Amino acid sequence: MPAPQTANQASTPAPGRPGRIVVKIGSALLANTSRLTPRYGFIQRLLEDIARLRSQGHDVILCSSGAVALGMRVVGAEPGSAGLSDKQAAAACGMPQLLNAYKQVGYEFDLEIAQILLTLGDFEDHRRFLNTRNTVHRLLESRIIPIVNENDTVTTEEIRVGDNDRLAAKIAQMVEADHFVILTTVDGLYDRNPSEPGAQLVEEVSDVSAYLQAASGKTTLGTGGMLTKLQAANMAQNAGVTAWIAHGDVDRPVSSVLSGERRCTKCLPNPQPASMWNSWLADRLQMAGHLVITDEAVARLSGNHPIHRDDVLSMDGDYSRGDVLHIYDREGVERARGLTDFTSEETRVMIANPDLPADQLLGYQTHAEIIRANNLVRLEGHHLPWDAPDDEAPQRRVVPRGGGTAG
Ligand code: GLU
Numbered sequence: 001m002p003a004p005q006t007a008n009q010a011s012t013p014a015p016g017r018p019g020r021i022v023v024k025i026g027s028a029l030l031a032n033t034s035r036l037t038p039r040y041g042f043i044q045r046l047l048e049d050i051a052r053l054r055s056q057g058h059d060v061i062l063c064s065s066g067a068v069a070l071g072m073r074v075v076g077a078e079p080g081s082a083g084l085s086d087k088q089a090a091a092a093c094g095m096p097q098l099l100n101a102y103k104q105v106g107y108e109f110d111l112e113i114a115q116i117l118l119t120l121g122d123f124e125d126h127r128r129f130l131n132t133r134n135t136v137h138r139l140l141e142s143r144i145i146p147i148v149n150e151n152d153t154v155t156t157e158e159i160r161v162g163d164n165d166r167l168a169a170k171i172a173q174m175v176e177a178d179h180f181v182i183l184t185t186v187d188g189l190y191d192r193n194p195s196e197p198g199a200q201l202v203e204e205v206s207d208v209s210a211y212l213q214a215a216s217g218k219t220t221l222g223t224g225g226m227l228t229k230l231q232a233a234n235m236a237q238n239a240g241v242t243a244w245i246a247h248g249d250v251d252r253p254v255s256s257v258l259s260g261e262r263r264c265t266k267c268l269p270n271p272q273p274a275s276m277w278n279s280w281l282a283d284r285l286q287m288a289g290h291l292v293i294t295d296e297a298v299a300r301l302s303g304n305h306p307i308h309r310d311d312v313l314s315m316d317g318d319y320s321r322g323d324v325l326h327i328y329d330r331e332g333v334e335r336a337r338g339l340t341d342f343t344s345e346e347t348r349v350m351i352a353n354p355d356l357p358a359d360q361l362l363g364y365q366t367h368a369e370i371i372r373a374n375n376l377v378r379l380e381g382h383h384l385p386w387d388a389p390d391d392e393a394p395q396r397r398v399v400p401r402g403g404g405t406a407g
Helices: 040-055 067-075 084-108 126-141 164-174 226-238 276-282 295-302 344-352 358-362
Strands: 020-025 059-064 112-118 144-150 179-184 242-247 265-267 289-293 312-317 324-328 334-339 369-371 376-378
Touching: 020 040, 020 164, 040 059, 040 084, 059 084, 059 126, 059 164, 067 084, 084 112, 084 144, 112 126, 126 144, 126 164, 144 164, 164 179, 164 226, 164 276, 179 226, 226 242, 226 265, 226 276, 276 334, 276 376, 295 334, 295 376, 312 344, 344 358
Parallel strands: 020 059, 020 179, 059 144, 112 144, 179 242, 289 324
Antiparallel strands: 242 265, 289 312, 324 334, 334 376
16 A cells, blocks of 8 residues: 655645546556456546546546456466467457446446557557547547557557557647556655665656666566656656656545645656657657768757758668658767658668769659658657667668668
């Protein structure tokens, strides 16, 4: 159980103004750890609180884990040793149990619920992203509570978000939430491993990246740990959302966080939040390739300048027009992300032949702006990118400038 309710941020305003709240609920709150059955008592307390918030005019979106944990027993797998196919099958069994529990308890509080199952592609493909956003808005218009989860049954390692902390943060970005509440089984972020003597709860934080070291380890049932929670909080903060990390096993689990009446971690929103377009560009898991750019081009990133073919030292990847690329400096530090106006083949030809005009190389008129200024987002120091697979490291770049033939 969480620590007693001592004074937290006394200055935190109660959620008076109606706002939009995204709540992420961890598996260990929803499934009994030993029997792997739904924790109806928790679901009851949660939905009662949500009904209360709704009656105050707030919109609430739930991002609920628990499907995999609840399906484990049915498929005869163990949470500690289950492989991908066990988890896919478990999710198929657990999802109806989870939704049924929400549905049944929801009746008691007059709450209508709806299920939204997403895969990584629904975030990474901009059209699907907008479609999903429209659906969420349409449900909210009808006062229905969307319950979002990853569609674990059909996802494999390559095409999955993998943890609901970041999935929920993407939803908070997508709907421009005011608050993003991560409910878990610890009181919040600690300044070191909470099992170490003297560990202190961090009650308010601007730059969560300062605590990455303290955030190793994970809870028993879910996928994420404190690290993915910090990454998720960081994504939300950058989009101007206040993120909270709090214990969920209490009465009024959400409203007691927002009113500041109990100890938890509040992650302050970035005062200059990124636009939705820039967040979409910057916070993605799958990148199609990368460019390494000159020091001069790196220096110009803070102005509103495009990346021109002459700025590119080398590149890698097979990508299409409209794909998003990592942009590294010469030391291999990722400095920006941007949506490319050229295919990888066109880019390859241009940088391999720096002395020939782009029009001649490509056969059509072009200013050879590889990434236009409005499709480019600089990564600030406090931005925590999603994990990039090892094979995207810039050392593997294959086309050095001037080092090839046309075509
Ligand atoms: N999507 C998973 C589930 O429903 C949970 C992932 C996570 O724990 O973050 O069980």
